[in-house]
Structures are given as structure tokens and as C-alpha cells.
Amino acid sequence: MGKFNRILEPGIAILIPVIDRIAYVKSLKEAAMEIPSQSAITADNVTLELDGVLYTRVFDAYKASYGVEDAEYAISQLAQTTMRSEIGRLTLDHVLRERAALNTNITEAINEAARDWGVVCLRYEIRDIHAPEGVVGAMHRQVTAERSKRAEILESEGQRQSAINIAEGRKQSVILASEALKSEQINMASGEAEAILVRATATAKGIDAVANSLKDGQEAARGAVGLTVAEKYVEAFGKLAKEGTAIVVPGNMGDMGGMIASAMGMYGKIAEGQAKSMSAGLIRDKNAGGIGDQNVDAAMGKTDEVAKSVLQGFEETRRKR
Numbered sequence: 001m002g003k004f005n006r007i008l009e010p011g012i013a014i015l016i017p018v019i020d021r022i023a024y025v026k027s028l029k030e031a032a033m034e035i036p037s038q039s040a041i042t043a044d045n046v047t048l049e050l051d052g053v054l055y056t057r058v059f060d061a062y063k064a065s066y067g068v069e070d071a072e073y074a075i076s077q078l079a080q081t082t083m084r085s086e087i088g089r090l091t092l093d094h095v096l097r098e099r100a101a102l103n104t105n106i107t108e109a110i111n112e113a114a115r116d117w118g119v120v121c122l123r124y125e126i127r128d129i130h131a132p133e134g135v136v137g138a139m140h141r142q143v144t145a146e147r148s149k150r151a152e153i154l155e156s157e158g159q160r161q162s163a164i165n166i167a168e169g170r171k172q173s174v175i176l177a178s179e180a181l182k183s184e185q186i187n188m189a190s191g192e193a194e195a196i197l198v199r200a201t202a203t204a205k206g207i208d209a210v211a212n213s214l215k216d217g218q219e220a221a222r223g224a225v226g227l228t229v230a231e232k233y234v235e236a237f238g239k240l241a242k243e244g245t246a247i248v249v250p251g252n253m254g255d256m257g258g259m260i261a262s263a264m265g266m267y268g269k270i271a272e273g274q275a276k277s278m279s280a281g282l283i284r285d286k287n288a289g290g291i292g293d294q295n296v297d298a299a300m301g302k303t304d305e306v307a308k309s310v311l312q313g314f315e316e317t318r319r320k321r
Contacts, residue, residue, distance in 0.1 A: 024065040040087035049130035055122040063118025082109040
């Protein structure tokens with residue numbers, strides 16, 4: 001039976017025959033230990049078949065020899081029970097997703113118990129995980145459905161982005177078209193405004209010229225204006241027959257001389273009324289001195305206004321032509 005004496009160090013060792021005997025020989029190198037396949041039930045009641053590899057090393061030969069009867073067998077059984085315990089805490093998805101964390105937890109649990117045996121567990125690796133065929137088929141269908149879902153999502157996102165790009169392009173096109181139309185309308189309005197201003201300036205100059213002529217020419221100028229009014233009167237009646245199907249004409253349409261005389265009479269009455277107004281104003285301001293001069297100028301201004309109204313009628317007739 002014997003009694004433990006000493007641990008032989010590497011090198012030459014002297015033994016006494018019959019008295020000394022080598023009982024155990026331990027290798028201090030790292031060793032790989034295969035863990036047999038075993039069943040484990042996950043937290044969601046799925047039965048799995050797992051096997052693994054355990055890497056150990058003896059750090060105390062005395063404890064590895066006298067602390068446990070069979071260190072390898074004890075560590076193998078401890079690894080199996082620890083694996084079942086850790087698997088039971090996790091669901092199937094976590095077991096498949098967190099194998100690294102599972103290996104670390106099993107290694108720590110084995111080291112906590114195997115420290116007294118003089119053996120240290122360096123690492124544990126789960127080699128194979130076998131799930132039931134039904135579970136494997138469901139997992140395959142789940143993966144297929146997930147892939148199909150991602151493909152449909154990507155396709156819909158592409159269609160959505162395409163629709164957004166098309167709408168954005170149409171929006172920009174409408175905006176640019178509206179801005180171009182706005183610029184065109186602004187340019188046209190500006191051109192029309194300038195044309196109106198030029199025509200108004202020319203008309204004003206013409207009226208001023210006629211008014212000055214009336215002012216300077218007195219009776220002769222008024223006669224010329226009366227003649228022009230008569231011509232426009234006759235010309236207007238001549239156009240009525242061309243522009244409409246129903247016209248209203250004076251009773252003496254055949255008497256051209258009478259029509260001219262009527263037009264001259266109209267102008268004469270207007271001039272006579274203006275003269276009477278001017279005379280009445282002069283009588284009221286007879287004794288006003290310098291104020292009388294101002295009234296004379298005002299009367300002349302009224303005559304000029306009459307002339308301007310007549311010329312405005314000429315301009316309107318010219319535009320219609």
C-alpha cells in the first residue's frame with residue numbers, strides 16, 4: 001500500500017528498490033479531453049444533443065493523484081452536468097446565438113470545482129449542436145420567411161424612393177415652369193407699361209401742341225378744329241355701315257352738307273357756352289384788378305380743357321381705326 005514520500009522533479013532520481021515505488025505519473029502539458037454527446041433541454045423545452053472538447057492542464061500533481069480517484073473522469077462528468085445546467089437557463093435562440101458566453105460560463109463552473117483536484121480548465125468548446133428535425137425545419141422556414149421579408153422591404157423601399165424622386169422631379173419642373181411664366185409675364189407687363197407711358201407722353205405732347213395752337217390762333221384755330229370735328233363725325237357714320245348689321249343714323253343722312261353743318265353747329269354751341277361762362281366770370285370780377293387778369297387766364301385754361309377733350313375724342317376714333 002505504501003505512503004506518499006516525495007514528488008520526483010525532472011532529471012535523475014535515485015530510488016531504493018523494494019522500498020521506493022513510483023505510484024503516479026502526471027503530464028503537466030495541456031491536454032484535450034473529448035466530452036461525449038449528451039441531451040440537454042433548453043428553457044423553451046427543446047431537446048438538444050451536444051458534444052464538446054475540454055482543454056485542461058495539471059498544475060498540482062499531488063492533488064491530481066491523491067485529491068480525486070480519476071481526475072479525467074471526474075472532470076468529464078462535471079463538464080456534462082455543467083453543460084446541461086447552463087443550457088437549461090437559455091432558450092434555443094440564445095444557445096445558438098451566445099455560444100461564446102456559454103463556453104465561458106461552463107469553463108468558470110468547472111474551474112471552481114476542479115481547483116481542489118489540481119487541474120485547471122483552460123477553455124471549453126461546444127463542438128456540435130443537434131436539434132430535432134421538426135425544429136430544424138421550422139428554423140429553415142423562419143430563415144426563408146425572414147429573407148423574403150427583407151427582400152420585399154428592400155423592393156418596397158426602392159419603389160418608394162423611386163416615386164419620391166419622380167415626384168420631386170415633377171415638382172422642380174413645375175416650379176421652374178411657373179418661374180419662367182412669371183418672368184415672361186413680368187417682362188410683358190413691363191413692356192406694356194413702357195408702351196403705355198410712351199403713348200401717354202406722346203398724346204400729352206400732342207394735346208399741348210393743339211392747345212397752344214388754339215391759344216395762339218384764336219378764331220382761325222377754332223374753325224380748323226370745328227372742320228376736323230365735322231370730318232370725324234362723317235367718318236364715324238361711314239364706319240357704322242361696315243362694322244354692324246343694325247345701325248342708328250340721323251334722318252338727314254342723305255344731306256352731307258347738313259350733317260357737316262350739324263357737326264359745326266355742335267362745336268359752335270360748345271364754344272359759345274364756354275364764351276358765355278368766361279364773360280360771366282369777367283363781369284363778376286370786373287373790379288378785382290389783378291384778380292381779373294387771373295380769371296382771364298382761368299377762362300383760357302377752360303378753353304384749353306375743351307380743346308383737350310375734343311382731341312381726346314380724335315385719339316379714341318384713331319385707335320378704333
